Amino acid sequence: MPTYHLKTPISEDEVRKLRVGDIIYVTGIIVTARDAAHRRMLNYIKEGKSLPIDLKGGVIYHCGPVVRKTNEIWEVIAAGPTTSARMELYEAEIIKNLGVRIIIGKGGMGSKTAEACKYYGAIYTVFTGGAGALAANAIKKVRKVEWLDLGIPEALWIFEVENFGPLLVTIDTTGRNLIAEVIERAKAKREEVLKKLGIT
């Protein structure tokens, strides 16, 4: 599998070169956002308010970390991805309005996100679901936390990362969506599998 190392901020050209199946590692800044943070971002966009962090060329990570604060310093204990499907409602608008280039999550995203990735130049990548300790190891520092009023899992955690990955590209800018393809193939086998189980 072809492997690439990217540094934030990431340009549109860089992500347009990547394809489904490629492995990438990210160095620089990644920002966590789950459902509540996505909703607030969209409200800010609607009201014309500026976000606490510029996401142009940026990376959004679907993640609600385990963190600990000692002497005013936040330490990341575990920080694997959360199920991305919940953010399908918002992600296309986020990509369109904020110029985000990479989404990291798990479990795949739908056609609206895939279309936005194709049109505006962004990719969706997966980090192994549940691998929270492994992910925390690549996070060097918490640069800042915003919107902590949403609760620890839902806040915007701004992480400094080094070679964060491996991230597998599953939605690229050509319109391919690997996980959706796998599930479609599985669905196509439904009748055959049920028949084998004695259901006609």
Place this chain on the structure above:
Amino acid sequence: MWFIANLNNSSLISCYKDVEIVFKSILINLFLVYLCAVVDTSSISSDLEYFANLIEKAAIEALTKATIFLPPDVKNALKKAYENEISESSKAQLEAILRNLEVAEKLRKPICQDTGLIIFYVKVGYDFPAIKVIEKAFVNAVKKATIEIPLRPNTVNPITGKNPGNNIGRYVPFIHWEFVEGDSLEFIVVPKGGGSEAVSILEFPPPGEGLRAVKRVVIDAILKAGAKPCPPTIVGIGIGGGADIAAILAKKAAALRPLGTENPDPDIAKLEKELYEAINSLEIGAMGLGGKFTVLDVHIEYAHRHPATYPIAIVFQCWAARRASALIKSDGTYKVYQ
């Protein structure tokens, strides 16, 4: 006892002897009973305090163990899946999972950042001396473990959206009680992840469809869940009872039963195997990237049903099938194990 015996005695003799003597003896005995009560109460309350601390300690240890180490049966199943996987991308995911387990153990960090909603499955002996302190000890243990391990604060009020920040809330930690013979307390703590829970289902097909409905519902649930519950998963299937019972059985089947165990009922064991093979032939694979292992195991549990209903519940357990047990004996010793 003395008091009652004395009353009986005194009532017999009071007809013949001086009432004053009887009255005195009653008073003396009352005083003795009072003294005993004082002594007993204090020893009971210190016993209770001792057990409350012990249960709390054991629960924190069990929760720590469950959060950081996977039980050996789950780890073996993941290793086996890694060794037998041929799809490159799925194998890479299984490799990352195994590497993650090593990192978590080495650094004593939670395996997954979703440290779950905490559930206790309790088997308590009728003669266990401190039943009344168990619930409070669990609540205290969860509060402390949240800071010590630490755990992610996961309890959110569904009405107000507020998160108290300590993993405690209405009905949480949830405790399933079972009373058994004996004087020990045994419990399993399960930090149940939300991603796999979110794709659980409950259906009531026409009873006439019978086991065929079970097979159809399971296959459709797997297809609907896709990559969301962090495959390879353990699928728990609860059949019968009612809505609540089917769901409890499904969750127990998914979260508690060790992997690689054969169902004692040969017909159900056969059905489990049949479903395991059928699901894995869909080739959803680890994290939905295509591969041989969509599930690590299929576990079925049932209860008798009402003639008019055929409840089927399906609960998914992600690959991070975390659980740990503790046994607390009435002599004040305990052990924590997986």
